[in-house]
Amino acid sequence: MKHSDLHGVTVATVLPFRPDLTIDWDGYRQIIDYCACPDGIMAVFVNGHAGEGGSLSDEERHEVIVRTRAQIGAKPLLAGIIGHSTAECIRQAQLAEAAGAGCAVLFPPASLGGGASATSRAPVAFVRAVSEAIGIPVSVFQYPLASGFGYAPETLAQIAVVPGVIAIKEGSDTMLAYDENRRAVHNSNPDIAFLPSNYNWFLPQLAAGGDGILSGLASLAPRLLAELWQASAAVDLRAMRAVNERLYPIVRAIYGPAPMIDAHTRIKVGLKALGIIEHAGPRPPLLPVLPEPCDAISATIGAARRAGDIGVADRRTP
Structure with missing residues (x-):
């Protein structure tokens, strides 16, 4: 995989569970069909926060990768x-490589x-050690600064020149x-894919510059994010603003209420409202949405569906 493979929309998939907390593989297939296979989605990211990767066993993470690869074909995984x-x-990165992943996305360990x-x-040594132990490239997951896990611009600039690093989330x-991180990273290595990921900031992030x-x-909402990226790539601010207006109510419904930790479960609530999955519950310690x-x-998703912005029209015919 190359950095240029990530120039577009990468979907971070959620993972549905049955009431007994086992993985709902039928529901997952429907999710991948809906959000990972449409035109405009360039790559797929599994076993992250959205996919509750920290709650999965090695065997479950392996099967998520294998099943996703079989369904998405040659798209970057x-x-x-x-x-x-x-x-x-x-160890996790080696298992992911063996299962068919094309890039390992490194979350900062708790000790950092x-x-x-x-x-x-410490961060540079960590990234270098993992990169040297595997045969696939790596990406770095930049946390919110308020979490205490976010890397400084100087750290990201040094990570950007570690052999094997192709992207910063x-x-x-x-x-x-x-903006400070983007400038530091691209000054250090202009080939790094710098990928905006903050739901509240997509419009200004892409306006400032992103890959x-x-x-x-x-x-x-795969279609809306694909449209936003296409408008950004065309440097069409008017079109970006228009897409952002359609995206705004969905963003606020998912990310507005406290606690923020429920955001990915709220996405599953939206997918349930669309009829794509049957159950929206997470694995503990996360709790179902009230x-x-x-x-x-459901009301927000219904309105967006009626407007044609989200829904089964995005799904590929089996």
């Missing part, structure tokens, strides 16, 4: 690596939240940090 140590992340992410030494959650979009929201927000999401 990225896999989240969520571990507590460098050794665990290397204790201040180690404030300087470049940028989720700093402030426009200033986004694609990576988002769990594409699981629910009835009142579910009703609000």
